[in-house]
Amino acid sequence: MADTLVYIGLGANLAQPVQQLERAILALKNIKDTKLVQVSSFYGSKPMGPQDQPDYVNAVAAVRTRLAAVDLLTELQQIELEQGRQRKDERWGPRTLDLDILLFGNDLIQTERLIVPHYGMKQREFVLYPLAELNSNLVLPDGTRLTELLTTVPLNGLTRL
16 A cells, blocks of 8 residues: 555644644654654644633644554544543533644545545644645645635734744
């Protein structure tokens, strides 16, 4: 099976978020049949949803994997759990760690467990700007150019840490 280039969004806003992301990056290096290629800078961002929570620290990692998308998702969710993530019904609430598959090659995936490209990535500055740092020429599976999205999504207080 060939390697697939995958972009993973990282986010945290509880329990020392910078250290949470650093630990997650180390954990990504240990996923079987997967190689960490590159990680963006860390960015500070305002929370989505409820504003009565700490700001987030976000980044995007690029990996090459031989795993199927759902198997990679299982590995990412295991890392989240190991770092204290508690899954709740509340969307956009505070969390120790969030790992999202943003893009899995040019695959379009729509299952109960996984939607790729990530459903919200086109509107999220904390995904688009770190992603552009890794690959400014990126074209999404639907033909949308990342550079086009950057012209329509404001920074919204996003700052490189």
